[in-house]
Amino acid sequence: MGDAVTRTAEDHDSAQHDLVVRRGHVFDGHRPLPGLYDIAINGSQIAAVSRQPLRGRTEVDASEGWVLPGLIDTHLHFYDVGAVSDEESMRAFEETELPRKLALFLQHGVTTIKSVGDPTDGILNTRAKIAAGSLQGPRLVATGCGITGRDGHPAATIFAGNPWARSRFTAEVGNAQQMRDVVHHLADRKVDAIKLLSEGACACTTSSTYVWHNPAFPASVDLVRLPSDVLRAGIETGHERGLRVTVHTTQQVAAREAVEAGADGLEHGITVEPLTDHALIDLMLDRGITYTPTLWIDDALHPDSRDNVKKVADAGVTIALGSDTFSGRGLFGANTLEEAELMVAAGLSPVQSLVAATSAAARHCGRPDLGVAAPGKRADLIVLTADPTRDISNVRELAMTIFDGRIVVDNRHATMRHRGG
Template sequence: MAHEPEVITRTGVHGPAAYDLVIHHAHVFDGHKVHTGLRDVAINGGEIAAVSAEPLSGTKEVDAAEAWVLPGLIDTHLHFYDVRAVSDPESMRAFEENELPGRLDLFLQHGVTTIKSVGDPTGGILETRAKIAAGTLRGPRLLATGCGITVRDGHPASTIFSGNAWARARFTGEIGSVQQMRDLVHHLADRKVDAIKLLSEGACASHGSPKYVWQNAAFPDPVELVRLPLDFLRAGIETGHERGLRVTVHTAQQDAAREALEAGADGLEHGVTVEPITDHALIDLMLERDVSYTPTLWIHDAIHPDARGNVKKVADAGVSIALGSDTFCGPGRFGANTLEEAELMVAAGMTPIQSLVAGTSGAARQCVRPDLGTVAPGKRADLIMLAADPTQDIGNLRELSMTILNGEIVVDRHHKE
């Protein structure tokens, strides 16, 4: 085993210098592996400054008393605005004023320090992102794609928003040509979205491709859908890449997943849910293209019996898994759903360590945020402290003692125990 330095800092300097905050005597899961023995973790400003086997000194100090420190959780797939309550400007304002702050805080209360919105009204979600970044609104770090892009009458326009025309025009981007696809991706890139989301099996206007029935426990009526035309799909991915943006694609069938990957997609949202993966070449393609797979079992586990087995197949093969719950207003609870997603991945056959990687460094990789998801010098100081070991029992993610966001303690139950 290689020698591990007693103190790890960005400068490599060993010494008694006081850091802004030091957490003493903690077990550390760093987003990839468990460190042997107990560690001190030091923070300066919003960055991790040192991880040490020797005592460090801090202006503020916390004795972890052998609790577990790990990166804050990242949920890469959720829908934040209430798709049922928001139906006009007045209800939109009411949601933002009365519901939004509390929902944001729920994530912090469950140890989720970064969330990625993948289909909210572009203007609203980007304004919320700006307020959080400016410190005028308390909440987790927010990444956003803006509206999801689909063909006219595709999912979610013809499914979730079939009876809500006002929201449909804002939560979804419906396009009818390759040029409209390119124009919309450029428009979103101009507004500085963090990524692009396309919905492959969300088009009702492309004929000759295999159909499947969209269904969701929260919505009563199933809708039969077919796939996004290939030239539209390629145009969206190519334009996103031209603008330096990662493009992930909503899929459900393995044929659609293969098509998305061959078109250049960087990741699969949901992956394969409606049938078992029997095409082993698809898994080989995932590995070859180094894409991410976001299972969203929280929503699919109860309605698609093959979803769990598919997660185990891709995880066992070494495909990069990213945690994404597909949380939306209504079922469950924001934050708690993220923890349930981690538990469902273990129930599907992943190990607790694999699930933790998916919710930290794997999720950061999917979001193209190498500054997140790892406990190491130079990384953002987004950390959680747990009273029990999550690497042995993933349910211990529920034993939250502390949440640290950007170097600041934002949830503290540790000193109340």
Template structure:
């Protein structure tokens, strides 16, 4: 059932109330649906204090002029460090000093207030997360898995980082045994990652299974892969759950998706991309296990023609969808890619509201952050103000007037 926000409809008891910031006369998409009529949204500190159909008073007031207020966008799947340029300690230092701050700011400039890194060097991305949280680095709220975990010579170790051994050892975690899998998950949990990402790429290593060859236009290599062994997969998921962490699994084929779900995964990164979903029982299994499906159309749409149809099939069935662009350095623009992902979801057959839910409350659920993704009292004041209606035209996400992060106006384009 969709969350019903607590909306103040009377000024009783509030006649003298003055909030830190009030956004006045805005249409509101609350993360689940559009509220009827214009509202005032009040903020105290870093939290939403009230959503009222009646006027509210603020020490600072912003007239939305009957534009739209909605939760800041959440991108649940991206790779922040430059996988093409970081190849030793010096190049990593240069990236962190010269490139990182500007790329973080791009997200805010496009209305993205939370990002989730799912395969960056563990030490670097956690240090970046700490700097943002401490306020010494400006950027969106950052969540991170640390390195992605794969089998020996799996993706992305032997693919993206096949010619970059320095980065391979830091961006990926290759395991050769169940014990190594458990130890690595415990190590990441000890470092306080926000979630665990496992990679099960390609075809089953069993008789009769078709080979899977990894190809990506951004890289010159093609690598034949097999899936992560099932006992490794189960061990990673079980250990993550023992540590209270959500575990999602990178898949591309129906068989791999089923295997991940049956092993206990909480969500699928990419889902099914290289073939059409023909097994309806797989969709039923997603619903039964309450799986979140993150389609990453931005990276797969141009090269995998079945991806759009698969997204529509699972969305129409009621499977939970989370927005994740799979943004990585070298293509497109950070932040803008997130907006394109929302548009591609609609092009695939989702409604604008379904796409907005995937980018807000659905993404917050995927990240286990119930304080995010909803416009309601008590939630974090991560908001965007738009000058046009995104519930009718998803491209109106580009009509950004203001980005508010933790109650502070960080971008003002009015």
């Protein structure tokens, strides 16, 4: 990666832009563009993507590396469910762990994350601090707590022994009116989207009932899916408030129920069984469903997950990258890159995986201003030293992260010299 170049006023009287990334190959969020380009940034927006040289007060030489939109992880859990059990431990996590974990995303080229089941107060306060600039981190989209049925997942599973966290990370509803009340409450808090949980995470085929079991937890738990009228009430109320609503599913019957109820997307999708309902795939296409496979968490546990995501991708269903990252396993940011690699291992092309991590993920988040390298879009960009459209593992070759028009990670050896500096 070449040195950054900043021209002086004498060299460059006609500088027009705040920042220009020069001479890079570009993946624009949909496809790789032919040739080399300059990308100009003014303030927090992309001003131009040009095959002709552009001039800026700060110029970064991409040295024919690759420039693409910052990566987006649409499914993660940020607060540590194992460490947070009262006000004191919550405060300790926010003061000591939270800033470091946020920084990890930017260090891996992840510029937007979507929290789908963190404590509402905590995650919205974190979102506000990032937006205000008092806390450095990626752009944060948040649903607040996840909404489930009485004694549903994850309230009666992951949080069974942690009642303090259970009441904050989840909202349990027993009927359609309670569902509507919770969705309205979250909408009043200005969440970015709604997440409903139709069922748990594992169907044990040896049991006649639906049973949740996870190797990390000692007990199995009998569960009942969220009733269809309650599910529909949540989706309709979310839409009334202008919010996208996605539904946690693992089985075909639950996925079909969610799609028919009007969901915008499926979190996990179909993981515990082979996807054999081809009419369901057609329904996903007809309804414009976004499918988030979360292979990072499901690949090892559920061998059908890979084949299922390949089936829906081949059919043309929109795939969004979401890792289901949570504290305690792997590394925030690095898990997102592994998710991109796992999608390719499942049979998607590197370009399909990149689309899932950029423009499709932005659509899933309801953020048309993100995920595309084009004029008028947010200037969230990464610069790589190698071609990710040929080898997806090259997303690990990060030279620079640009967030909201500012260079926030610079892995090059050269020191930038700013105009007049």
